[in-house]
Amino acid sequence: MKTGLKLGIKQRTYTQQKAMWGFLYVLPWLLGFIFFFLIPFISSLRYSFSKITANAQGMIIEWIGFNNYVEALTINTSFNRTLTESIINMVVNVPLIVVFSLFLAVLLNQKFFGRSLARAVFFLPVILASGVILSLESTSLIQAVNEQNAGSSGVINAFSSFELQRLMLEAGVSETIVLYLTGAVDRIYEIVSLSGVQILIFLAGIQTISPQLYEASKMEGATGYEAFWKITFPMVSPLILVNVVYTIIDSFSRNALTDLIRETGFTKFNFGLSSAMAWIYFLCIAIILIISTSIISRKVFYHE
Amino acid sequence: MIRSKWLSFENWKKWLWSFVRYILILGLAFVILYPILQKISTAIKDKSDLYSPIVVWIPQNYSLNNFLQVINIMDYWETLLNTFSLSAMTTILTAISCALAGYGFARLKFRGSNLLFAGVMLTILVPPTTILIPMYMNLKDFTLLGLIPLITGKPVNLLNSYWPFILTSLTASSLKAGLYIFIFRQFFRGVPKEVEEAAYIDGAGIGKTFMGIMLPNAIPAIITVTLFSFVWQWNDSFYTTTYLTSSKVMSTQLSSLPYNLAVQLDGGDASQADPFYLSMVQDTGILMAILPLIIIYLFVQRYFVESIERTGIVG
Numbered sequence: 001m002k003t004g005l006k007l008g009i010k011q012r013t014y015t016q017q018k019a020m021w022g023f024l025y026v027l028p029w030l031l032g033f034i035f036f037f038l039i040p041f042i043s044s045l046r047y048s049f050s051k052i053t054a055n056a057q058g059m060i061i062e063w064i065g066f067n068n069y070v071e072a073l074t075i076n077t078s079f080n081r082t083l084t085e086s087i088i089n090m091v092v093n094v095p096l097i098v099v100f101s102l103f104l105a106v107l108l109n110q111k112f113f114g115r116s117l118a119r120a121v122f123f124l125p126v127i128l129a130s131g132v133i134l135s136l137e138s139t140s141l142i143q144a145v146n147e148q149n150a151g152s153s154g155v156i157n158a159f160s161s162f163e164l165q166r167l168m169l170e171a172g173v174s175e176t177i178v179l180y181l182t183g184a185v186d187r188i189y190e191i192v193s194l195s196g197v198q199i200l201i202f203l204a205g206i207q208t209i210s211p212q213l214y215e216a217s218k219m220e221g222a223t224g225y226e227a228f229w230k231i232t233f234p235m236v237s238p239l240i241l242v243n244v245v246y247t248i249i250d251s252f253s254r255n256a257l258t259d260l261i262r263e264t265g266f267t268k269f270n271f272g273l274s275s276a277m278a279w280i281y282f283l284c285i286a287i288i289l290i291i292s293t294s295i296i297s298r299k300v301f302y303h304e
Numbered sequence: 305m306i307r308s309k310w311l312s313f314e315n316w317k318k319w320l321w322s323f324v325r326y327i328l329i330l331g332l333a334f335v336i337l338y339p340i341l342q343k344i345s346t347a348i349k350d351k352s353d354l355y356s357p358i359v360v361w362i363p364q365n366y367s368l369n370n371f372l373q374v375i376n377i378m379d380y381w382e383t384l385l386n387t388f389s390l391s392a393m394t395t396i397l398t399a400i401s402c403a404l405a406g407y408g409f410a411r412l413k414f415r416g417s418n419l420l421f422a423g424v425m426l427t428i429l430v431p432p433t434t435i436l437i438p439m440y441m442n443l444k445d446f447t448l449l450g451l452i453p454l455i456t457g458k459p460v461n462l463l464n465s466y467w468p469f470i471l472t473s474l475t476a477s478s479l480k481a482g483l484y485i486f487i488f489r490q491f492f493r494g495v496p497k498e499v500e501e502a503a504y505i506d507g508a509g510i511g512k513t514f515m516g517i518m519l520p521n522a523i524p525a526i527i528t529v530t531l532f533s534f535v536w537q538w539n540d541s542f543y544t545t546t547y548l549t550s551s552k553v554m555s556t557q558l559s560s561l562p563y564n565l566a567v568q569l570d571g572g573d574a575s576q577a578d579p580f581y582l583s584m585v586q587d588t589g590i591l592m593a594i595l596p597l598i599i600i601y602l603f604v605q606r607y608f609v610e611s612i613e614r615t616g617i618v619g
Contacts, residue, residue, distance in 0.1 A: 014504075017510070018411075018412050018413070018414075018510065019412065019413065019414035019415065020414070021408075021412050021510040021511070022408045022409075022411075022412025022413060022414045022417060023408070023412075023414050023417075024408075025404045025405060025407055025408030025412060025514075026404075026405050026408040026409065026417065026420060028401045028404065028405065028474065028475050028476055029401060029402075029404075029405035029424070029475060029476040029477070029481075029485065030420065031475050032401075032471075032472060032474075032475025032476050032477030032481075033420075033423055033424075033427065033475075033477060035442075035475070035477075036439065036442075036471075036472055036475065036477040037423075037426075037427050037430075037435065037477055038423075039438070039442065040435035040437075040438035040439045040442060041426075041430060041434070041435050041438075043438040044434050044435055044437070044438055047437070047438075104332070107325060107328065107329065108329075110325070112322060112325060112326070116605060118329050118333060119605055120598070120601060120602060120605060121333045121336055121337060122332075122333070122336065123601050123605070124336050124337070124340065124598070125336060126531075126532070126535055127535055127539070127594050127597050127598070128339070128340075128594070133539055133558075133590055133593070133594065188332075188335055189335050192332055192335055192336055193336070197532065200528055200531070200532075201487065201528060203524075204491075204524035204525060204527070204528045205491075205494070205524070207524045208491065208494060208495075208521070208522075208524055208525075235494065238490040238491075238493055238494055239490055241490070242486055242487060242490050245425075245428070245486070246483060249428055249429065249483075252431070258431060258433060261431070261433050262433055265433065265436075265437070271437060274433075275434065278431060278433060278434040279434070281431070282429060282430055282431065282434065285429055286429055289425075289429065302493050302494070
């Protein structure tokens with residue numbers, strides 16, 4: 001310590017040391033952020049304000065102001081409709097998916113016969129609903145034909161959900177809630193296949209809760225229901241935030257709008273318009289995310 | 305007497321709950337498995353069974369012909385090796401860099417760290433299509449702030465090599481890396497602060513605390529992240545088609561499978577081939593592409609199942 005003082009190196013305080021290490025830990029990410037994100041991001045912003053023509057010499061970028069944005073919002077026939085549709089879809093799906101996946105994660109964390117098999121099955125959507133598999137799945141001819149054949153027996157399916165609806169309406173539940181829930185039952189495959197990642201994140205979160213908490217609460221006489229609301233729920237609440245954010249982004253990353261953006265950019269080679277669309281779309285997601293995270297993060301519990 | 309009655313009521317409740325649980329899990333598992341079962345039944349069918357009206361699930365003539373076709377056309381073993389090495393490499397590098405960044409953001413606060421974390425959120429938010437074209441240009445003439453031309457005289461072309469994947473995953477900016485940083489951060493924030501402070505008081509430095517105390521506590525997070533990263537890299541066709549144009553990896557081979565098959569069957573005329581048969585081989589290809597992932601998951605998932613020993617930590 002004395003040699004340090006002699007050499008003129010200041011003894012750092014605990015917080016300063018921590019701050020320095022923090023910066024070192026974040027540094028690799030920061031480099032990647034600047035080179036592989038920020039620079040391309042800014043050039044895409046520049047593209048969105050320009051008309052781009054590619055020729056043998058390279059790209060010619062010409063400043064045209066807000067013309068691309070005006071074209072996307074007023075001239076392009078499908079952009080507005082696709083945008084509102086995907087936002088409505090998201091608002092409907094996100095709460096359902098998050099609640100459903102938390103419920104399933106709690107269920108899969110309990111001890112029962114065949115648990116590891118069940119977990120393996122619920123992991124499958126993570127594989128099936130990603131990347132190339134998803135896009136191939138939607139074009140599978142055999143699947144389509146089989147679904148058509150199954151349509152005749154599908155009458156029974158529709159009937160059961162119809163019965164449920166009638167039952168709940170007669171019990172005096174509000175009509176919007178009933179329609180929302182029965183709609184969810186009818187779209188169960190969509191919901192399940194979209195919630196694979198969320199189930200795993202919640203499951204991992206539940207695993208890190210120390211068993212002593214549950215033991216103590218059991219000795220104090222808490223029921224399983226109380227243990228869920230007083231222990232599990234607050235302890236996984238940081239991950240509820242993760243999952244809401246992930247679900248919102250995920251629901252945006254695979255909809256008709258991204259297809260439209262990609263098609264405009266790479267099939268019609270209108271990079272400027274495509275960048276402008278991507279920017280409008282990005283701003284919409286940003287607004288939705290800021291609203292929802294600010295609501296949720298007030299309720300989140302951290303060990304700090 | 306009263307006590308035993310009460311016990312039996314509890315018992316009833318338990319039985320009822322496990323019954324309901326089984327119904328729920330079986331029903332949902334069926335919903336998930338249905339398309340897979342359909343693929344398996346299609347894959348083991350013979351071509352002649354495709355149009356047979358009596359065959360729905362169980363084929364009349366079993367055949368492994370589809371699998372042989374897929375192995376042959378996709379160059380399966382070589383593709384498997386390529387994809388595996390690519391995914392494993394990016395996964396390990398991504399997990400390391402994201403864990404570091406996540407811990408830095410969660411516990412080692414410095415001036416401006418919140419602002420930088422907003423940057424992480426930005427990377428999650430921005431759809432990859434937005435930055436694809438500038439990114440492509442950047443990698444085609446890679447200069448690293450003008451340093452490489454100083455040494456070799458000209459920028460290097462990183463496309464069609466594994467370098468874009470190595471560089472982006474080393475710097476935590478690969479496919480969905482922002483999400484992994486976010487997951488790690490939330491997990492580290494969930495670890496009680498007392499644990500960390502106890503380690504400091506016992507004389508452990510920041511690096512040692514991270515390696516010895518925080519990482520073992522975050523094993524579920526590490527497994528989650530590696531699993532996602534591996535699976536997504538495996539299935540990714542967005543980056544692989546942009547960066548790797550000629551290397552054989554699973555996703556590109558899979559999407560060009562029907563076309564290649566048609567070429568092989570009819571000598572180049574893709575429009576002549578029977579689309580139903582092509583779809584059948586495609587389904588077999590999907591099965592074979594996801595099979596290694598399922599096998600890996602079965603090995604890894606017991607780390608999820610065994611609850612983490614956290615003895616000595618008062619929660």
